Amino acid sequence: MQNQYSEVVGVIVAGIFLALLLVGFIITMLVVYRKKQYQHQQELLHARLEIQENIFKNLSEEIHDNIGQELSVLKLTLSVIAVKKEEEAEKFISESKGMVNHIITSISDLSRSLHTDRIIKIGIIEAVKFELEKIEKTNLFKTSFSYADVEFQMNPGNEIFLFRIIQEVINNIIKHSRAQNIHADLIYKENRIIFTFTDDGIGFDVKEAMQRPSSNRGIGLTSMVNRAKLIGGQLSILSQPGKGTKTVIEIPAVIAGNQPA
Amino acid sequence: MDFYLIAILISFIASLTGLALVKEFRTPVLLCFSFFLLISFSVEYIGNDMSMRNKHTASLYNYFTLFEFIFYLFFFRALFTNPRIKKIILFSSIFYFIITLLNILFLQGRTTFHTYTYVLGCTLIVLFSIMYFYSLLKFPEKGTLTKNPFFWIVSGLMFYYTCTFSLYGLNNFIAETMQQYSKNLFLISDTLNLLLYTSFSIGFLCKINIPKLLGLS
Numbered sequence: 497m498q499n500q501y502s503e504v505v506g507v508i509v510a511g512i513f514l515a516l517l518l519v520g521f522i523i524t525m526l527v528v529y530r531k532k533q534y535q536h537q538q539e540l541l542h543a544r545l546e547i548q549e550n551i552f553k554n555l556s557e558e559i560h561d562n563i564g565q566e567l568s569v570l571k572l573t574l575s576v577i578a579v580k581k582e583e584e585a586e587k588f589i590s591e592s593k594g595m596v597n598h599i600i601t602s603i604s605d606l607s608r609s610l611h612t613d614r615i616i617k618i619g620i621i622e623a624v625k626f627e628l629e630k631i632e633k634t635n636l637f638k639t640s641f642s643y644a645d646v647e648f649q650m651n652p653g654n655e656i657f658l659f660r661i662i663q664e665v666i667n668n669i670i671k672h673s674r675a676q677n678i679h680a681d682l683i684y685k686e687n688r689i690i691f692t693f694t695d696d697g698i699g700f701d702v703k704e705a706m707q708r709p710s711s712n713r714g715i716g717l718t719s720m721v722n723r724a725k726l727i728g729g730q731l732s733i734l735s736q737p738g739k740g741t742k743t744v745i746e747i748p749a750v751i752a753g754n755q756p757a
Numbered sequence: 758m759d760f761y762l763i764a765i766l767i768s769f770i771a772s773l774t775g776l777a778l779v780k781e782f783r784t785p786v787l788l789c790f791s792f793f794l795l796i797s798f799s800v801e802y803i804g805n806d807m808s809m810r811n812k813h814t815a816s817l818y819n820y821f822t823l824f825e826f827i828f829y830l831f832f833f834r835a836l837f838t839n840p841r842i843k844k845i846i847l848f849s850s851i852f853y854f855i856i857t858l859l860n861i862l863f864l865q866g867r868t869t870f871h872t873y874t875y876v877l878g879c880t881l882i883v884l885f886s887i888m889y890f891y892s893l894l895k896f897p898e899k900g901t902l903t904k905n906p907f908f909w910i911v912s913g914l915m916f917y918y919t920c921t922f923s924l925y926g927l928n929n930f931i932a933e934t935m936q937q938y939s940k941n942l943f944l945i946s947d948t949l950n951l952l953l954y955t956s957f958s959i960g961f962l963c964k965i966n967i968p969k970l971l972g973l974s
Contacts, residue, residue, distance in 0.1 A: 506941065511948035518916045518952050525890065525912070526902050533897040 538726055549612050549656060556610035559603055571596045605630050615659050616652045623659050624680060627666055643682035648689055648749040654727040658747050661723050665693050665743050673697025673741060691745040699735045761950035762801055768954040769794040775961030786835040793828050816867045823857045826878035829914060833885040836907055849881055876926040879918040886915035906960035913956025920949050
């Protein structure tokens, strides 16, 4: 009897052990799969951003080399048309020259915003300054930019990603905020640079906007958050309807000369 | 009725439920799987009945396990999209079919369980299961794994055949020399069957939206 009892216990224990083994395997598989899924999504996003950067670069070169050049020729042609000052046509030619000048400046600004190598060359601070100045020129917004007087180093690829996130933040402000003032702030804290963009616009419900399908919000807030994560950083948005918006981007960076061996 | 027979019956009912409620389950492979579960239940029922009446079941299980392995190999063939792997599985199936038939007819005989080729079959199933999990991890898809019926089915198969590899591989030896342990070992085998058919059932039920079905959402 005792023998039979121990056999039954043995079989039950073995059964439980096998069941636990199967459950353990399934849980491990689910965890690893989730990790791989995340990794795969990051890789896809990375590849997509790289392709986007290449397109931007080509587009920028096309704009600069072809359209820009043709507009310069047009400007030159307008300058050499022989008309007397008092003639009516002179007024139109002068206006046209002004318009061509304006288009050349806009196109040159666009080309500079898109060009990946230029952003790496001038650095993130100058690139952000340039973007804000560009907005200021529209006379629709007043901008200001304060930054810490430290030289930091970032991986060039990360710098481009960061700049594209910033462009998206600025773009969102222009498109949706109805703000009058935009303030950008850059500080350096514990091996991280922290960019803060504040506007005095209409604000929005962050939670609700995050849940909206991506087609309704352009490139989208979730996409910006994912891009920041991709370069080891984080992006947070603080906003409430009627109370403006504050976007904080934190990215790892090292003070120049303080790089780890 | 033995509890593992009930588990097979439940998994057959689960497969019918899954097929009735989830449109995307109505693929040839899952329809065949459901039919296969019905065959499994019938054979196991007959086998159980025969052993109750002290009749030899080796012959029945020899042919049934051969059919079972070939079915699982074709199931794996349908799972993979890589043509090279599909070809490997097809050749493995043909090779396995010939080898097992030769073994049953000429080597181990019809009245002895075909342990050699059973072990080979287990090895093939475990190998293709590992390949399936590897491909799952290498090319992860969107959505959760818990909603993937093949994940549950392959998990059950891999686990079952890893464990029964030695259990049934030593079937004849245990039956002859360690009869006192034989009963316990086959109780463990029943437990493994229970786990296998439970994972099949989960596989067929995993995509059913129960709150929607009950009108709660």
